[in-house]
Amino acid sequence: MMSMKMMIKQLVGGIATSSILAPVMRRSLQSSINIIYYHRVGTPPSYYKSFFSGCTYERFERDLDVLQSYFQFVSLEDMLLGERVTGDKPAAALTFDDGFSLIGNGVMDLLNRRGIRATTLVITECLDNRQLMWRHKLSAVLAETPNAQALRAYNQIASANALPTASSPSEIIRVSFEMPMETKDELMDEWWARCGMQPLPAYLAAHQPYFTWEELRTWRKNGHSVGLHTATHVSCSRLAPDAVDKEIVAPARELRTALDAKVLPFSYPFGHRLPPTIAESLYRDGMIDCVLGIQGYATVGAPLHRLERANGEVELEYSVLGKPALMNARRAMGF
Template sequence: MRTHGARPYDSASVNSVSLVQKTRTSCHSQRPSLPRAFGVFRPIVLLKTVRGEILRSREKAEIAVKKGIGWLALSPPFDSWVRCQLWTRVNVVYAHYVGKSVPYFADFYVGSTIERFARDLAALKKHFEFASLAEVVRQDPSRGKPSRPLLALTFDDGFDTLRNGVMEVLDHYAIRATSFVATSTIGNVNLMWRNKLSAIRALREESLYIGQYNSLMPKVGLPGISRGDELLPASRDWPMALKEELVDLLWRACDMPALEEFLDEHRPYFTWEGLERWLAAGHGVGLHTATHPFCSRLGTEGIRAEIEEPAALLKATLGLRFLPFSYPFGVRLGAAAERQLYEDGVFDCAFGINGLVPQGTPAYRLERASMEENLTFNVFGNVLLEGIRRPAGRRSAI
């Protein structure tokens, strides 16, 4: 007899309920414990750790190899050949910031203290005679051969060398250097976009700036990042016309200090008055563009705004009769474009950062060697390697 509302006996229903209960019991019994679940991810973590160690090992090995090659280049029997080669080169070295680590340069800092800078200059002075950049570029054989190859010292990014002790070191060694300035930062009216990114990384939590960066990038169709050390490399893909806007948006999103306050506190760059003092002391000033873009990605309007107009500004304001130009990142314009700028008198010479080039290289195609890392390799070791790599028929005896 059926009671109203009661469900009739149904063996299929009972079996299905039993099956669900058994399945649930089975699932619970088979669910791994928390430590076992984490074990699934251990290979991934291990692979990332191993990859990081391999990269670090490669970097250490590369540094060791470069040190070894630099040592060989200054040791018999190679040293005499290398010195002979340096007589035939346009010898120019460059640095950026010298001093204690600061937020706006923390990502690029390699320990370039005043003490290390002085030691490096003393080491270079054993092999070179320091001269102005104009003298090195325009070497005049009629003036007679100096006792050692000529070498010029340059600085990129326009950091103020009057306030941090650099000027005193240069005076001590009687060296006249050239500072390449980005005109938009003169007078500390702005912070160069790469320096802003470095300051954000130095002063804010990684999770904060990664999150804010990843929120901004879809607006310009670029991917996000997963680690803090990807920020600077990823920014190289930004559209150059938007770099100032993007970095300022990120600066504000990360709740950084008001830019004026930051600049008043740190005052990283030359002022116009400082540049006049620098020139009066016998040093030189060059152009490093207006805002530090990748010049290879500039069109006609970009070349005008980043190179032609800033060059005219420096010449008119400082009365320069010799204006060298250095490429940000060492990334050049096309050969035809830079030759045209040279022939139009926009600049007197142009430098990348790919080592020391032979004399006779066109003035608009010159290069420099870094003195910030692996100095001995960059200046001497590279020359030795180039000699080894030449075809046998063109190689001088070592």
């Protein structure tokens, strides 16, 4: 049965897209910096099963039909430069978090055919498929290990490290957030081994989830762009001050140099923000050219180190049209 919350979301999404309100919607979305984010497109391998929200290639293609009927896509770079669009559709930029390859699955070709220039935000240690991001390790272990074994092995490691234990495999997804950012990969690797998973290099070679450096160059040659999503997908709100260099400054420099990128956007893993003074100084020092959260859309004129995005993966119309328009209306009315 559909929950009340779902019904309201569908209703708001429906109202937002109704023809009577379309001009109001358009005006509202002209006053915000509209950036939309996705992660992985396609049926999910084990490393993505825990996070899959139904975004197959076919679904994504349909999403683009809807999005292009409301928005005119511009590159994130043009949006940051404040380029004005002609025509009455509001501008929007499209981004992908976590650096999944968009080439082998045909997404780049689809974007090219539609004239959409998008931005991939990469986890630099995962480039060339040298590492599996810790949340993707979590999903792979859960998908490939019998429940009781996965739970027992997880709880042994959690107890030994004074971390919260889980009462069910699905609860591991939540409690594992408590892992210290410095040791998350070691702890996940220990769990991986205890569950008898195949060696990580073999798993990575078989699946190749992420962009390679070579593919990033191809992506850029096709008019798309690259940004940073930290070195290891840390929670930036729990990042030790001395880890900012390793997670953000050094990988930003590496990307900029290796790709000769003039503009380098940055997005927060999990939407977890840095202390505002640190985010602002990274931006002012020119390490990164914008900072992207996940709380809807920022208003036109917002500082570039305080931008936000809407999620296209769930309840598309509500998330990228209805909810942001309601938020803009609320801001305009001053409450």
